[in-house]
Each structure stands twice: as structure tokens, then as C-alpha cells.
Amino acid sequence: MRGLPRYREWRDSMMNLSRNQFRAGVGMKRIAPWILAGLALSCAPRPATDTKGGDQPDPDINPVVASKTLPVPDLLEQRLDAALKHIRERDLLHSHGFWTVFHGILGCGPGITLLDEKKNERINAFDFISSGGHIEGIDFRPTLHGVEVITVPGSGFAQGHQDQFVAEMVQWAMPLDRKMVVAKKDFTFRDFCNHSKMQASLTRKQELSWAIIIVAEHFGTDHAWTNGFGEKMTLEDIVRYELDQPIESAACGGTHRLFGLTWAYHRHMERGGKKEGVWKDIEAKLSRYKDQAKKMRLSDGSLSTDYFAGIGNNKALAARIGSTGHILEWLALAMTDEELKQPWVQEVASSLCLMILQNAGSPIDGGGLYHATHGLYMYRARAFGGERPAGLTMPPPPKG
Numbered sequence: 001m002r003g004l005p006r007y008r009e010w011r012d013s014m015m016n017l018s019r020n021q022f023r024a025g026v027g028m029k030r031i032a033p034w035i036l037a038g039l040a041l042s043c044a045p046r047p048a049t050d051t052k053g054g055d056q057p058d059p060d061i062n063p064v065v066a067s068k069t070l071p072v073p074d075l076l077e078q079r080l081d082a083a084l085k086h087i088r089e090r091d092l093l094h095s096h097g098f099w100t101v102f103h104g105i106l107g108c109g110p111g112i113t114l115l116d117e118k119k120n121e122r123i124n125a126f127d128f129i130s131s132g133g134h135i136e137g138i139d140f141r142p143t144l145h146g147v148e149v150i151t152v153p154g155s156g157f158a159q160g161h162q163d164q165f166v167a168e169m170v171q172w173a174m175p176l177d178r179k180m181v182v183a184k185k186d187f188t189f190r191d192f193c194n195h196s197k198m199q200a201s202l203t204r205k206q207e208l209s210w211a212i213i214i215v216a217e218h219f220g221t222d223h224a225w226t227n228g229f230g231e232k233m234t235l236e237d238i239v240r241y242e243l244d245q246p247i248e249s250a251a252c253g254g255t256h257r258l259f260g261l262t263w264a265y266h267r268h269m270e271r272g273g274k275k276e277g278v279w280k281d282i283e284a285k286l287s288r289y290k291d292q293a294k295k296m297r298l299s300d301g302s303l304s305t306d307y308f309a310g311i312g313n314n315k316a317l318a319a320r321i322g323s324t325g326h327i328l329e330w331l332a333l334a335m336t337d338e339e340l341k342q343p344w345v346q347e348v349a350s351s352l353c354l355m356i357l358q359n360a361g362s363p364i365d366g367g368g369l370y371h372a373t374h375g376l377y378m379y380r381a382r383a384f385g386g387e388r389p390a391g392l393t394m395p396p397p398p399k400g
Contacts, residue, residue: 207251239278296308322367327348
């Protein structure tokens with residue numbers, strides 16, 4: 001995470017304090033305080049093995065910690081439950097940055113709590129955010145069209161991608177009328193969604209992977225509007241824009257771009273849309289990358305740490321959980337029920353659970369961990385049925 005003097009200053013000050021003054025990294029009890037910084041790594045814009053740039057794990061913020069052992073069930077369904085239970089029991093701290101906190105909500109849902117270390121009490125994470133509570137990195141600003149979430153790529157504290165926070169809350173069915181206090185004034189979640197739609201532009205070199213989800217979910221896949229810059233827009237416009245962008249060099253190996261395209265495509269088909277034009281092109285692209293994910297498997301069942309760019313086998317835990325978790329999250333949305341039952345997909349889910357359980361005593365990068373959690377929840381709900389966590393939303397894949 002080079003080029004971030006504020007982050008370095010914060011980390012160095014943390015390292016000068018006694019480690020006994022702090023309780024945890026994401027979910028770990030009495031771990032060295034500088035681990036906290038390691039939990040705020042944002043999505044790498046390049047494969048994890050690429051040394052030319054991107055927010056990569058820094059080796060001096062991942063000290064060896066005392067491990068603890070957890071039983072690892074043999075059966076996949078029980079292994080899934082054990083991994084998800086363990087993740088829920090990790091502490092998400094009030095002192096973590098906003099980036100880590102909203103990823104925690106993405107992974108475990110709006111019911112996840114923050115541990116206030118000073119008061120030694122737990123508070124609901126989204127309730128705290130929506131009531132105007134401060135977390136390092138939060139920057140909500142009222143606009144002519146609603147409320148903007150300020151984006152600071154690579155900061156490790158703030159939202160790292162345009163519309164990321166809003167789209168991730170949409171994936172847990174956040175009600176549009178949910179009250180949100182911003183600058184001591186009352187707004188609603190609808191104001192956040194409306195601003196996201198109104199700032200979307202095809203001429204300003206934006207990253208629209210998350211805007212697609214917001215517009216498709218709350219405004220419709222046939223929606224047309226004039227944005228805040230006076231440009232006439234349709235959802236199909238931004239879908240085509242994203243479809244024409246590269247996958248391999250995009251954030252987190254392109255998984256977010258594929259996820260947004262998949263969400264819009266499934267909603268389009270669910271609402272009676274036809275498989276023609278841009279929608280037919282999306283189907284072909286999704287099929288191509290499903291095959292690519294399968295080809296890039298590693299011997300332990302996990303997926304390439306170079307995502308779709310090649311067969312990467314980075315040994316770092318953050319890289320392995322990050323790539324396998326992000327790709328499974330997309331596959332759990334994109335695949336049909338029959339495809340999810342394939343043995344190779346079961347091996348991916350099993351391997352991901354195993355990495356999490358075998359490293360139960362270690363700090364794990366928050367982004368990778370919680371995208372993996374979201375993916376495991378989606379996979380479990382579709383592969384094994386049963387009651388879903390409250391709010392977990394997935395547009396169904398088209399049949400036939």
C-alpha cells in the first residue's frame with residue numbers, strides 16, 4: 001500500500017502503542033494492534049502476483065500470531081456451516097475503517113455488530129452508520145440529487161470504488177425508506193441510490209460495475225433517465241459500457257464487473273426481457289468466464305490467485321482467500337442450480353472453507369474474508385436450500 005502517507009502515519013502510531021491496549025483484528029482476541037491495518041486492504045486492480053501496482057498485502061503488518069484449532073467437518077454442508085459460524089464470531093471493531101465495516105455488512109448482513117473496545121459493548125453496525133455515527137473513512141455528503149458516498153481509491157479506510165457501499169447494501173435488501181442521518185439531517189437510503197443513478201456517466205471514465213446493480217434493482221432494467229450532467233441514459237447503456245471494459249485488469253480480477261453484469265442480466269430475464277442485443281452478449285461473456293474459472297483451478301480445489309489472467313499460485317493467505325472468495329461469490333450468483341452441483345464447484349467451496357477454518361487463529365484481510373463469506377452464504381442457500389439469512393438477495397439465473 002505504497003503512496004499512502006496517512007495510512008503509514010496511522011500504522012506507525014499504532015505500532016508504538018502497547019499491544020495489550022487492543023483486543024482484536026477482525027474477530028481475533030488480543031492480537032498485535034498493527035494487524036488492524038492489514039484488515040483494511042482494498043481490492044487489487046491487478047492480479048495478486050503482479051508487483052507493478054495495486055493494494056497488496058504488506059508483509060510487515062501480518063505478524064505470526066498464536067493459532068487455535070477448530071474441528072473441520074468432512075461433509076461439505078457441515079463444513080460450510082462451521083466456516084460461516086467462525087466468521088460470525090470474529091469481532092468487527094468500531095476502530096476499524098469504514099471500508100472494513102461495510103465489507104463486514106456485505107459478508108454477514110445488516111445484523112452484524114461492532115465491538116466498541118472502550119465500552120466493551122456491541123452495537124449494530126448499520127444502525128450506527130445510519131444514525132450518523134462516525135467511523136474512520138466515512139464521508140457522506142448531501143447533493144442536489146441525494147447523498148454521495150465519497151470514493152477514495154486505495155485508502156484502506158474509505159469506499160474504494162464508486163457506488164460500492166450502496167450496491168453492497170442493495171445486495172442485502174436495504175429498504176429504500178431506511179432513515180439515514182447525514183450532516184445532522186434526515187435522508188433515506190433512496191437518496192443514496194438516486195445519487196448513484198444521477199452521477200453515472202458514459203463520458204467521464206467511471207467504474208460502473210456497482211451502479212448497474214443499483215439501477216437494475218431499484219429503477220428497473222428498462223429504465224431511462226437524464227443524469228446530473230444532462231446526459232440521456234438507459235441501463236442498457238451502462239451495461240454495454242461495462243461489457244466493453246476489460247475483465248482481467250479490473251478490480252479484484254474482474255469479479256466485480258462480472259457480478260454487476262450478471263445481476264442486471266438475471267433481473268432483465270426475470271422481468272420478461274429477451275435474450276437479444278447486449279443481453280445475449282452478456283450471456284456469452286458469462287459462459288466464457290465460467291469456463292475460465294474452471295480451467296484456472298489449483299490442485300487443492302482453490303482458484304487461481306491471478307483470477308482469470310492465468311494460473312497463479314500465490315501462497316499468501318490473503319491472496320488465496322481473496323481470489324477464491326471473490327470468484328466463488330460471482331459463480332454462486334451466475335451459475336444455474338445444476339452447474340453449482342458440479343464436483344469442481346463443490347471442491348472450490350470446500351477448499352475455501354478449509355482455508356478459513358485452518359487459519360482460525362490468524363488475521364485475515366477484511367475484503368477477501370467478507371466477499372468469501374457473502375459467496376459462501378449464497379452458495380449454501382442455493383446448493384443446499386434451507387432458510388437464508390434475513391435480507392440475502394439474489395436474482396435467480398434464467399432457466400433453459
